[in-house]
Amino acid sequence: MASVTRITPNLVRVVATGELDGWNDGGPGAHFKVFVPAADDGTVMRTYTVRAFDRTEGRLTIDFGLHADGPMTKWARSAAVGDRFAVAGEARPGYAPSDGARWCVLFADHCALPAVASVLESLPSGMEAIVFVEVTDAADATELKSAAEVSAAWPVESGRPCAELVAAAGNVVLPDGPGDVWIGCEAGAMRDIRRHVLGELGLPRAALHSRAYWKQDVENHSDHDTGSDEG
Ligand SMILES: Cc1cc2nc3c(=O)[nH]c(=O)nc-3n(C[C@H](O)[C@H](O)[C@H](O)COP(=O)(O)OP(=O)(O)OC[C@H]3O[C@@H](n4cnc5c(N)ncnc54)[C@H](O)[C@@H]3O)c2cc1C
Incomplete structure (x- = not known):
């Protein structure tokens, strides 16, 4: 991870670089799967939103909300620059206004x-x-x-x-x-x-x-x- 910033008391912004050449970001509000290491040597997978994707720089931004004590939240609470995680496949499209919506x-x-x-x-x-x-x-x-x-x-x-x-x-x-x-x-x-x-x-x-x-x-x-x- 290139940077980890607590942008509000309960929101951690992670900016990651990596093998993202040609990755499809799915457009506004799209979601995808994040995989992080779990305590028992396994892997935890959860759904997150593409907060931003800079195709030229290959930088992916994810905002992790902090709540309860799920394994992904625990990971995000202590995430640090240099930590690694994986993303799966392509992002699924989010929301675009219907034709004619005002x-x-x-x-x-x-x-x-x-x-x-x-x-x-x-x-x-x-x-x-x-x-x-x-x-x-x-x-x-x-x-x-x-x-x-x-x-x-x-x-x-x-x-x-x-x-x-x-x-x-x-x-x-x-x-x-x-x-x-x-x-x-x-x-x-x-x-x-x-x-x-x-x-x-x-x-x-x-x-x-x-x-x-x-x-x-x-x-x-x-x-x-x-x-x-x-x-
Ligand atoms: C399409 C989509 C996009 C998403 N994008 C984001 C995103 O960009 N950022 C983000 O932070 N989350 C996002 N989420 C929500 C995230 O996937 C869930 O909150 C996930 O369950 C968190 O995993 P966990 O390991 O922390 O908790 P889990 O192990 O899944 O759950 C543990 C316990 O925590 C509680 N819990 C889970 N999520 C929440 C919550 N959000 N608030 C309060 N209590 C909760 C549950 O009651 C559960 O009992 C998205 C979900 C979807 C479906």
Whole structure:
């Protein structure tokens, strides 16, 4: 690793160089697998977001959220320059606005903040982005760069993770005209927000992009969980 920086109290930024020639970064908010050594001589694999990829320099940036005590979080807590890790295959695409979308509303918790930051950097001017990011600590809010017109709220976790995000969804007013809703957070909260925007707010299903980034009390929850099992 070329650098390791604690950018906020609960976010560690790792910049890595290595055999990344021709690597496909998957575009804004894409995800891929990270492999690190585990305590028992094995390997731990978890899903992370391409926060940035500099193709010319071959530099990959990943932001690791610190939470609970999972093996990847433990690794990130003590990561140091020179440590090695592996990435698998190509990154899977993240989010790009639907054709004709004039706005997007993004709901994220701390571990989906890297995806939100990456997506915002890709949005065109003239688009409106309304962003809610639930953080562990008020100091975990980061600068968000975008050509779009962004309004961001940073509710701080209080008790149950993502409860503040569900509450924010309950109060949100979607802008007029065509637009998308993107959700990246804990699996149960993702389903709560999904039900609300499809049901009460009447968002067309094609305009909804939801994914569980983790699940309470589950290790390495599937990165295929979009909540669509609930219809
Ligand atoms: C598409 C996608 C992209 C992702 N991108 C990122 C990213 O860029 N940065 C990032 O930090 N994370 C990201 N995640 C989330 C990350 O993969 C999970 O948080 C992962 O479970 C962490 O591994 P672990 O070894 O620390 O914990 P695990 O061993 O998987 O879980 C141990 C315990 O920790 C708890 N836990 C797990 N994750 C969290 C969490 N996020 N918050 C609170 N408690 C948790 C669980 O309840 C579990 O019981 C992404 C997930 C997906 C699906």
